Amino acid sequence: MTTPSQSRPISPGIYADFSHLFSGGATAFVEIPNGPPRNLEAEYWPSIDETPEKLEEMKETFTFTTLPPYDPDHPDEWPVTEAILMGDMEEALLAFPGFPTSFEPPPKKHEVRPIPGIGYGMFATEDIAVGDLIIRERPLVILTPIAPVVAPRLVLVERLTDENREAFFALHNCKGPDLDPVIGIINTNAVHATLPGFKGPCAAVCKEISRANHSCSPNALFSWDIASFSESLHAIWPIAKGEQIYVCYGDQYAPRDTRREFLLRRYKFHCKCYSCGLPDADSRRSDTRRAILEKSTRQDAIDFAKTYSDTVVHKWLHDLSAPDDAVIKRCKALFKMMGDERLLGYSLWLQYQRICAVYCALGDAENAREWAQKAAAWSRSRYHDDCGWDAVARAPQNTAWWTLRVLLKKAMNMWP
Numbered sequence: 001m002t003t004p005s006q007s008r009p010i011s012p013g014i015y016a017d018f019s020h021l022f023s024g025g026a027t028a029f030v031e032i033p034n035g036p037p038r039n040l041e042a043e044y045w046p047s048i049d050e051t052p053e054k055l056e057e058m059k060e061t062f063t064f065t066t067l068p069p070y071d072p073d074h075p076d077e078w079p080v081t082e083a084i085l086m087g088d089m090e091e092a093l094l095a096f097p098g099f100p101t102s103f104e105p106p107p108k109k110h111e112v113r114p115i116p117g118i119g120y121g122m123f124a125t126e127d128i129a130v131g132d133l134i135i136r137e138r139p140l141v142i143l144t145p146i147a148p149v150v151a152p153r154l155v156l157v158e159r160l161t162d163e164n165r166e167a168f169f170a171l172h173n174c175k176g177p178d179l180d181p182v183i184g185i186i187n188t189n190a191v192h193a194t195l196p197g198f199k200g201p202c203a204a205v206c207k208e209i210s211r212a213n214h215s216c217s218p219n220a221l222f223s224w225d226i227a228s229f230s231e232s233l234h235a236i237w238p239i240a241k242g243e244q245i246y247v248c249y250g251d252q253y254a255p256r257d258t259r260r261e262f263l264l265r266r267y268k269f270h271c272k273c274y275s276c277g278l279p280d281a282d283s284r285r286s287d288t289r290r291a292i293l294e295k296s297t298r299q300d301a302i303d304f305a306k307t308y309s310d311t312v313v314h315k316w317l318h319d320l321s322a323p324d325d326a327v328i329k330r331c332k333a334l335f336k337m338m339g340d341e342r343l344l345g346y347s348l349w350l351q352y353q354r355i356c357a358v359y360c361a362l363g364d365a366e367n368a369r370e371w372a373q374k375a376a377a378w379s380r381s382r383y384h385d386d387c388g389w390d391a392v393a394r395a396p397q398n399t400a401w402w403t404l405r406v407l408l409k410k411a412m413n414m415w416p
């Protein structure tokens with residue numbers, strides 16, 4: 001994973017060919033951000049890409065570490081996280097740009113309270129807007145899935161401070177008495193994280209974020225940032241005061257039966273969320289919508305991650321017989337479906353990027369600005385950074401896409 005500030009350089013793509021048409025020389029050029037700042041494929045299907053030899057080697061070399069290292073300027077932040085690191089992970093982490101970046105936890109907007117018959121849940125204590133940061137915290141423990149089992153994990157828990165140990169053992173354990181409780185708690189509560197030096201997902205157990213319950217139509221999304229060594233939870237839908245805050249534990253695009261089977265097997269509960277609770281006929285419609293959303297948004301993003309080029313919008317730009325609003329209509333149809341399902345695709349940035357590029361190509365500054373602002377808010381909630389969208393929102397007319405379609409159409413006498 002790379003941080004937003006380190007997103008890989010992108011080739012300018014075909015639109016650079018037109019730069020002579022509008023380059024004013026003195027104008028500060030603004031680039032429309034081209035894609036997400038990290039590899040989406042890895043995010044969708046986290047798998048361990050290390051070679052079997054490297055894994056064997058790493059298993060021999062695990063260490064217990066308290067992270068981040070003690071900083072006299074921030075004594076309150078230590079000790080926080082106990083980690084099992086392997087191979088050269090610690091070295092790679094200490095060399096990671098920005099690690100450990102300090103941060104202020106946001107003002108509290110939530111509370112964790114018991115729910116009769118269910119356990120605990122996280123609830124909004126004030127209205128929360130889309131993109132708002134709900135919680136940001138360093139995990140209690142973090143480890144790789146290849147960390148040696150049982151004993152080291154017990155040691156890891158013994159290294160926790162009394163307060164953190166109490167918080168760890170207060171977490172839910174859905175795995176029953178047959179499994180070591182430490183492993184049960186980790187497997188019940190782990191959220192996704194990544195660490196440099198290991199090509200695969202890591203497990204982070206958090207005091208607060210791990211309390212968020214599941215919904216197949218989640219209203220919040222968690223994200224991990226290596227530099228600050230923190231897990232964050234952002235609102236992706238408006239959450240009213242008193243409403244429960246939900247994240248999604250599994251594949252949100254899967255059909256209801258598949259989702260329920262996974263949740264029952266892995267987390268031992270029968271999902272009764274809004275979407276799973278629909279009558280059968282409506283549920284089949286919901287499954288279809290999710291399948292379309294998966295195909296449209298996930299596949300787009302994967303294609304994009306591979307080619308780093310948005311073929312849909314490039315094709316539209318050059319197909320002058322296509323309606324000017326063809327791409328916008330396509331994106332809005334997806335948004336409508338997302339609204340019906342209360343489900344935001346991971347690749348929402350691609351739809352925002354698309355609409356913004358289209359409005360720029362049509363010379364519509366007001367709409368380009370509006371969609372760039374949406375993209376900035378979404379980027380902040382996913383990547384802790386506006387990813388360049390604020391600059392686009394400030395000056396869409398300084399992007400390479402500005403009035404491209406208009407110019408092409410004028411050249412062909414097709415612009416009114």
Ligand SMILES: [Zn+2]
Nearest residue numbers: 216271273276
């Ligand atoms: Zn459900």
